[in-house]
Amino acid sequence: MFDSHTSPITIHYRPRNRNTYITITHSGEVCVRTPIKIEQSIRAILAERERWIRSKLIAIASAPLAHHTLGETIRFRGECIPLSQLPNLLESIQKVKNSVNIEKYYNSFYKNEALLTLPSRVSHYARKMNLHPNEIRFKKMRRRWGSCNSEGIVTLNTMMMQLSYTHIDYIIVHELAHLRHMNHSKDFHNLVRSILDNERLLRRELKQIRIG
Numbered sequence: 290m291f292d293s294h295t296s297p298i299t300i301h302y303r304p305r306n307r308n309t310y311i312t313i314t315h316s317g318e319v320c321v322r323t324p325i326k327i328e329q330s331i332r333a334i335l336a337e338r339e340r341w342i343r344s345k346l347i348a349i350a351s352a353p354l355a356h357h358t359l360g361e362t363i364r365f366r367g368e369c370i371p372l373s374q375l376p377n378l379l380e381s382i383q384k385v386k387n388s389v390n391i392e393k394y395y396n397s398f399y400k401n402e403a404l405l406t407l408p409s410r411v412s413h414y415a416r417k418m419n420l421h422p423n424e425i426r427f428k429k430m431r432r433r434w435g436s437c438n439s440e441g442i443v444t445l446n447t448m449m450m451q452l453s454y455t456h457i458d459y460i461i462v463h464e465l466a467h468l469r470h471m472n473h474s475k476d477f478h479n480l481v482r483s484i485l486d487n488e489r490l491l492r493r494e495l496k497q498i499r500i501g
Contacts, residue, residue: 297487300331309334313345346490347497360391363398367453396429396447403427403447407461410454411443414461418484420468431500434460437467448500456498459491 298319309323309331319342325331335342357369360382365375372379381394404427415421423441430436430446437443443464449457462484470477481488 298335300328302326311335311338311342313342343493347494359388359395363395364451365402366450367456399450400427400429400447402450403445406450407445407457410458411445411461411465414458414465414484418462418465418480420465422465422468434495434500435464437464437471439471441468443468446500452495452498456491456495459485459488459495462488463492 298321300321300323302324303322304324306322306324309321309325311334312320312322319335321331321335323331323334325334357364360372362369362371363375363378372382375398378394378398382391385391385394407427408425411422411425422437422443424443426442426444427447428444429448430444433446434449435443435445445460445464449460452460459481462481466477466480469480478488485491
């Protein structure tokens with residue numbers, strides 16, 4: 290059943306409404322406007338619309354990254370933004386026309402941003418979870434957002450900088466949790482969920498987002 294553990298739900302009581310209306314915000318919040326006062330009845334309606342709600346949440350999660358033109362826009366922090374908002378990167382790219390070289394500038398940009406942004410976020414969650422990696426590495430990976438090995442080395446994909454901070458934080462917590470559980474067991478997911486209570490939703494969303 291769809292519930293508040295997978296996505297935030299806001300219920301607005303509207304006694305003048307004849308029907309119950311469900312909308313999904315761009316931030317992934319489920320808004321319910323209803324004349325019904327009984328919570329159990331409202332949750333029954335949500336359960337009936339679960340498939341539709343989940344499809345909308347997945348579409349919202351992936352849409353910001355979908356419409357992208359190499360050399361004109363860039364996927365950055367969960368949005369697709371014009372290069373004009375990043376003048377230094379734009380200036381470099383305007384000097385080249387080869388798509389391979391343009392991608393090299395993109396990758397370099399992501400790596401620099403990762404080195405500037407991710408260490409402090411890793412430190413924050415490492416303290417919160419009391420799980421400290423022996424080493425943190427940053428590199429571009431084609432198939433995984435991150436990894437953690439038995440030697441306590443956490444590797445983060447620099448392409449993470451395409452994602453929203455919400456998804457970035459999930460990846461960080463996910464990999465740190467592997468320092469305690471080198472698997473995807475129930476205990477592992479419970480640990481991640483103790484830090485991010487919407488981990489189920491974030492995990493599903495990331496599966497829908499293509500790397501690169």
